[in-house]
Amino acid sequence: MPNQTPVNAASEQAVRRQKLADLRAAGCDPFAITKYEQTDFSADLQARFKDLPAESETGMTVRLAGRLVSKRVMGKASFAHLRDKAGDIQIFAKKDVLGEEAYAAFKKLDVGDIVGCEGEVFRTRMGELSVRAARITLLAKSLLPLPEKFHGLTDREARYRQRYVDLIVNPEVKQTFIKRSAILRELRSYLDGKGFLEVETPILTPFEIGASARPFLTHHNTLDMDMVLRIETELYLKRLVVGGMDRVYEVGRIFRNEGMDPKHNPEFTTIELYQAYTDYHGMMDLVEEMMKTVAGKVCGTLQIPYQGQVIDLSHWERMTMKEAVRKYSGVDFDTVGSDEEAVALAKQHKVELPEIPTKGAILAEFFDAYVEEKLIQPTFIYDYPVEVSPLAKRKADDPMFTERFEYFINATEFGNAFSELNDPIDQKGRFERQVAERKQLDPASKAQVDYDYVTALEYGLPPTGGLGFGVDRLVMLLTDSASIRDVLLFPTMKPTAAEKPAAPAESAAPAAPAPVKAAVDLSKVRIEPLFADFVDFDTFSKSDFRVVKVKACEAVPKSKKLLKFLLDDGSGTDRVILSGIHNYYEPEALVGKTCVAITNLPPRKMMGIDSCGMLISAVYEVDGAEGLDLLMLDDGIPAGAKLY
Numbered sequence: 238m239p240n241q242t243p244v245n246a247a248s249e250q251a252v253r254r255q256k257l258a259d260l261r262a263a264g265c266d267p268f269a270i271t272k273y274e275q276t277d278f279s280a281d282l283q284a285r286f287k288d289l290p291a292e293s294e295t296g297m298t299v300r301l302a303g304r305l306v307s308k309r310v311m312g313k314a315s316f317a318h319l320r321d322k323a324g325d326i327q328i329f330a331k332k333d334v335l336g337e338e339a340y341a342a343f344k345k346l347d348v349g350d351i352v353g354c355e356g357e358v359f360r361t362r363m364g365e366l367s368v369r370a371a372r373i374t375l376l377a378k379s380l381l382p383l384p385e386k387f388h389g390l391t392d393r394e395a396r397y398r399q400r401y402v403d404l405i406v407n408p409e410v411k412q413t414f415i416k417r418s419a420i421l422r423e424l425r426s427y428l429d430g431k432g433f434l435e436v437e438t439p440i441l442t443p444f445e446i447g448a449s450a451r452p453f454l455t456h457h458n459t460l461d462m463d464m465v466l467r468i469e470t471e472l473y474l475k476r477l478v479v480g481g482m483d484r485v486y487e488v489g490r491i492f493r494n495e496g497m498d499p500k501h502n503p504e505f506t507t508i509e510l511y512q513a514y515t516d517y518h519g520m521m522d523l524v525e526e527m528m529k530t531v532a533g534k535v536c537g538t539l540q541i542p543y544q545g546q547v548i549d550l551s552h553w554e555r556m557t558m559k560e561a562v563r564k565y566s567g568v569d570f571d572t573v574g575s576d577e578e579a580v581a582l583a584k585q586h587k588v589e590l591p592e593i594p595t596k597g598a599i600l601a602e603f604f605d606a607y608v609e610e611k612l613i614q615p616t617f618i619y620d621y622p623v624e625v626s627p628l629a630k631r632k633a634d635d636p637m638f639t640e641r642f643e644y645f646i647n648a649t650e651f652g653n654a655f656s657e658l659n660d661p662i663d664q665k666g667r668f669e670r671q672v673a674e675r676k677q678l679d680p681a682s683k684a685q686v687d688y689d690y691v692t693a694l695e696y697g698l699p700p701t702g703g704l705g706f707g708v709d710r711l712v713m714l715l716t717d718s719a720s721i722r723d724v725l726l727f728p729t730m731k732p733t734a735a736e737k738p739a740a741p742a743e744s745a746a747p748a749a750p751a752p753v754k755a756a757v758d759l760s761k762v763r764i765e766p767l768f769a770d771f772v773d774f775d776t777f778s779k780s781d782f783r784v785v786k787v788k789a790c791e792a793v794p795k796s797k798k799l800l801k802f803l804l805d806d807g808s809g810t811d812r813v814i815l816s817g818i819h820n821y822y823e824p825e826a827l828v829g830k831t832c833v834a835i836t837n838l839p840p841r842k843m844m845g846i847d848s849c850g851m852l853i854s855a856v857y858e859v860d861g862a863e864g865l866d867l868l869m870l871d872d873g874i875p876a877g878a879k880l881y
Contacts, residue, residue, distance in 0.1 A: 249382045257378045267375040273353040276300045280323030295358040302353045310344050327367040349379030397722050417712045423531045433484040438473035445684040451494040466492035470509045472690045478511050479693045486510035496791020496824045498803050499720040503729050506708040515702040517640045520654040525553050557620040566607035570600050597622025610845045612645035627667045629655035652706030661694035763858040781837040782880035790824035793844050800824050807877015815848035821865045831870045
């Protein structure tokens with residue numbers, strides 16, 4: 238782990254391995270020990286004896302086990318701190334108590350070693366609760382030294398890669414995951430208490446179904462058929478409602494082969510639930526009650542601090558999408574009579590047009606551009622256009638809209654809910670249109686209509702309310718975590734060169750050549766003429782050109798051209814820049830690249846996102862079409878290096 242261990246780490250490792258060899262030679266192999274009986278834990282002792290005065294004895298003998306996280310050798314008496322699952326406690330090791338041989342063995346222990354300690358609990362003259370060791374047993378030898386520091390941007394990446402080290406040296410990280418477990422437990426408890434049944438549905442599915450997302454593909458050898466990892470649990474769960482299971486939910490792992498950023502990981506956890514004989518208003522009531530219940534039990538308050546502000550979960554606002562757009566953009570879609578009028582309004586307000594520019598789809602674009610970033614406190618947005626809601630029931634009094642809502646906190650969508658579409662004829666038509674549109678946009682798509690689900694609807698789905706929400710985003714909120722990677726024990730990371738497994742020599746196949754961009758016919762290239770006007774040096778020097786590393790990159794939803802970059806600019810704070818280069822690059826191919834950006838431009842809002850700078854590209858014309866190459870540098874150049 239670079240920059241995490243002392244410069245003499247290699248020699249320290251050698252010393253530790255020699256200590257292990259000496260122990261084995263003496264017949265004291267610590268790895269041969271299979272069991273150690275613990276009678277107590279540090280946190281329980283700290284609580285039990287919190288009022289014990291200094292220089293007091295308890296007369297209580299305990300057996301503790303854990304990792305040594307500090308050690309101070311002081312002649313005939315030494316101190317150490319032992320960390321178990323519950324916390325830390327001081328160990329007092331004295332030569333005349335342990336005996337000369339055992340004390341000498343204690344002095345040879347290293348920080349990081351796992352030990353068992355038996356002794357009496359007392360409080361020292363300095364007031365620290367301690368265990369006076371009568372016996373110390375080495376249970377496992379730590380062959381690698383623990384890092385001295387674990388802070389900063391580079392270190393944070395290492396923490397994600399080696400979460401096991403992160404958990405050792407940063408106890409507060411463990412608390413995040415303890416709270417995550419508590420959140421899941423309370424979510425289950427709430428739903429179970431409402432009569433919902435937890436179920437499991439297939440992770441491997443025969444074809445692309447459900448949400449519009451790129452799946453991960455695999456192959457089943459026995460059946461000799463391609464399969465996909467699920468991108469949602471919805472359609473299987475609604476089949477169960479057809480079958481008479483009126484209230485069901487699943488805590489499900491979801492897989493989407495798409496971009497990564499502080500709010501997205503290729504695999505993540507959702508909860509989807511369905512309740513017969515209710516509608517989306519019933520789901521709104523359930524969400525509000527559930528969020529208040531879970532937050533109250535896990536956090537002890539509904540005033541949730543999050544990234545410098547307080548989120549008040551005790552109050553939830555409710556607005557239709559049209560009301561929200563009117564409130565924040567001033568445009569009243571009730572007065573828009575046609576698709577053409579909507580297109581004109583979009584151009585007037587510089588709102589990006591969707592692929593199929595209908596009135597409803599443009600309303601959704603207005604929402605993305607003007608509203609979402611304003612929704613800091615909990616807000617339900619309901620009555621979505623039918624164009625963006627393929628699985629929701631149409632409103633009986635206005636069939637251009639659906640009984641659908643999403644709820645937002647801190648300008649982020651947390652969940653999505655419908656009055657579920659149960660008309661099989663309508664559903665079949667929407668599926669077929671959705672698949673046709675997807676294949677038109679991506680001819681390689683393997684999306685298919687789930688006709689079996691249509692058949693299920695033909696047997697009859699009762700009026701049903703459905704809800705899906707991301708568990709990870711909820712955990713981020715309730716633990717005040719800025720990135721989804723902070724709440725995933727093992728987030729998806731691009732392997733380092735050292736982590737990539739080498740193929741066995743006997744089975745190694747020739748490596749496939751890296752994709753090479755087709756050579757440009759230089760005879761057909763046309764470039765812009767050089768500027769005739771000079772720029773003085775003072776003006777030029779005001780532009781801050783910096784080397785940046787691409788940490789994450791994803792397509793901006795509902796934008797044809799924009800990619801959203803999460804960049805390391807050397808400052809320790811991630812930088813977001815949007816660039817209209819999606820026609821030339823897929824986002825996954827840019828992760829890990831070293832590029833150049835101007836970093837002192839004022840933020841520019843694009844699709845409701847602040848773009849803080851500009852990435853530098855080379856632009857030219859070939860055969861009348863624009864060509865573009867993102868400027869990329871040697872990966873050895875550090876982030877933040879200034880260009881002159």
